[in-house]
Amino acid sequence: MNVLVTGAAGFIGFHVSKYLMSRGDTVVGIDNINDYYDPNIKLSRLDMLKEFDGFKFIKLDLADKEGMEKLFAEHKFDAVINLAAQAGVRYSLENPHAYMDSNIIGFLNILEGVRHNNINHLVYASSSSVYGANTLQPFSEHHNIDHPVSLYAASKKANELMAHSYSHLYGMKTTGLRFFTVYGPWGRPDMALFLFAKGIIEDQPINIFNNGNMIRDFTYIDDIVEGIVRVMDNPPEGNPDWNGDKPDPATSYTNYRVFNIGNNSPVKLMEFVEAIENAVGKKAIKNFMPMQAGDVPSTCADVSELENAVGFKPNTSIQTGINNFIEWYRAYFKV
Numbered sequence: 001m002n003v004l005v006t007g008a009a010g011f012i013g014f015h016v017s018k019y020l021m022s023r024g025d026t027v028v029g030i031d032n033i034n035d036y037y038d039p040n041i042k043l044s045r046l047d048m049l050k051e052f053d054g055f056k057f058i059k060l061d062l063a064d065k066e067g068m069e070k071l072f073a074e075h076k077f078d079a080v081i082n083l084a085a086q087a088g089v090r091y092s093l094e095n096p097h098a099y100m101d102s103n104i105i106g107f108l109n110i111l112e113g114v115r116h117n118n119i120n121h122l123v124y125a126s127s128s129s130v131y132g133a134n135t136l137q138p139f140s141e142h143h144n145i146d147h148p149v150s151l152y153a154a155s156k157k158a159n160e161l162m163a164h165s166y167s168h169l170y171g172m173k174t175t176g177l178r179f180f181t182v183y184g185p186w187g188r189p190d191m192a193l194f195l196f197a198k199g200i201i202e203d204q205p206i207n208i209f210n211n212g213n214m215i216r217d218f219t220y221i222d223d224i225v226e227g228i229v230r231v232m233d234n235p236p237e238g239n240p241d242w243n244g245d246k247p248d249p250a251t252s253y254t255n256y257r258v259f260n261i262g263n264n265s266p267v268k269l270m271e272f273v274e275a276i277e278n279a280v281g282k283k284a285i286k287n288f289m290p291m292q293a294g295d296v297p298s299t300c301a302d303v304s305e306l307e308n309a310v311g312f313k314p315n316t317s318i319q320t321g322i323n324n325f326i327e328w329y330r331a332y333f334k335v
Contacts, residue, residue: 001025003232004077006062006110007084008049009033009042011188012125012179012224016081017049019225026054028075031084032061036091036098037189044332045186062106072113079232082110082124085155088190089129089294092151103155104162111166121235123228126160126176126258128217128299129153138302141178141250141258150294160258167256173235174255177228180262180301184221184321185328192269193322196276197329200284206273210291214269215298217262220321223314227261230310250305262301263314275319279326 003020007013008029017027029049033039049055060067062084086092086102107124114122131139133147148154156178163174183193199206239251250258267275277283291297307313329335 001078002076003027004071004075004080005029006080006082007031008057009046010083011186012182012221012228013081013083014045014049014186015184015221015225016083016228017055018052019229021052021054024054026056027052028056028058028071028077030058030060030062030071033059036086036088041186041189061102062109063101065109068109068113072117077117077119079121079123080110080114080119081228081232082107082122085125087152087188089150089152090292091190093293096151099151099155103152104158107159107162111162111172114172115166115170121173121175121232122163123175123177123232124159124163125156126178127153127156128178128180128260128262128301129296130157130160130178131299132296137298138264138300139260140302141260141305142248144249149296152294164252164254164256167252167254171255174257175231175236176258177231178258178260178262178301179224180217180219180260180299182219182221182224183325185325187221187325192272193276193325194329196273196284197280197326200276200280200282201329201335203282203285205285205287207287207289208269208273209289209295210269210297211288212268212270212286213297214295215266215300216269216272217264217266217299217301218272218318218321219261219263219301219314220316223263223316224261226312227259227306227310227314230312231259231306234310257309259306259309260301260303261306261314262299262303263316264301264303265318266298266300267318272318275322276326278319279323
């Protein structure tokens with residue numbers, strides 16, 4: 001297939017692009033290479049992708065309406081995987097407009113491109129953050145998600161709502177994927193694993209929020225990629241049992257689905273730190289901090305719907321995943 005991957009220079013987009021080309025698909029990757037975090041790691045990821053014959057890169061911002069229209073007109077895509085977004089819960093407190101430009105305007109341009117070019121399937125990144133103030137765990141796609149606690153989360157829920165409206169109006173096949181705390185080699189420098197590893201290796205204090213009383217369903221990148229590609233290969237159909245008197249948020253009468261992709265095995269933050277210490281071979285200097293605005297204390301994914309639909313659920317252990325990350329980190333930064 002010929003697949004458009006947005007955010008191709010990003011953490012997940014890079015790995016997805018590589019996987020698709022390794023199985024014989026061609027990929028057109030777009031990214032705006034912004035400076036939300038060090039662009040050098042994005043450029044390094046792109047250098048690796050450019051080694052594949054099946055890869056074409058175009059520097060482009062999702063919010064560029066004319067540029068996006070030209071992109072879709074010039075390339076006949078079979079599927080679109082939209083991973084480009086302004087990420088980060090805490091950054092949404094500082095720069096809210098960035099989230100509207102990328103996550104709302106940009107996503108609208110994706111929907112319009114898919115609509116006008118008869119593309120078979122749109123797979124797009126949502127987030128576990130959409131569960132917001134919900135406390136019943138594990139989080140299920142069948143739960144109501146009307147109480148986001150950050151603008152980032154609200155923008156991701158908006159993506160799901162926008163996708164549903166396009167599936168209803170135009171019969172488009174759309175699938176949203178709620179990622180749970182993705183980590184692994186080539187990860188984002190603003191994420192906890194990267195920050196903790198850097199601090200421990202350099203003998204610098206690491207900030208541990210909510211005094212360490214956090215639980216996260218950390219999900220290894222290879223499991224995320226496997227889930228994305230399997231979902232892409234299985235476009236959704238309408239649910240014949242969907243009932244408007246008791247509307248199920250996870251499915252619809254139209255060609256629309258949302259899935260969790262999480263490890264379904266939540267880890268306490270202090271156990272996560274200990275696993276990094278084990279991999280590095282050194283103890284952390286810990287700076288305990290209060291809970292940050294927009295954060296939630298705990299996440300855990302119910303992945304039974306994903307497993308039922310595509311026969312897969314994430315299963316990489318936290319120590320295995322962290323060991324792989326530390327090995328990459330030491331090689332990349334030569335430390």
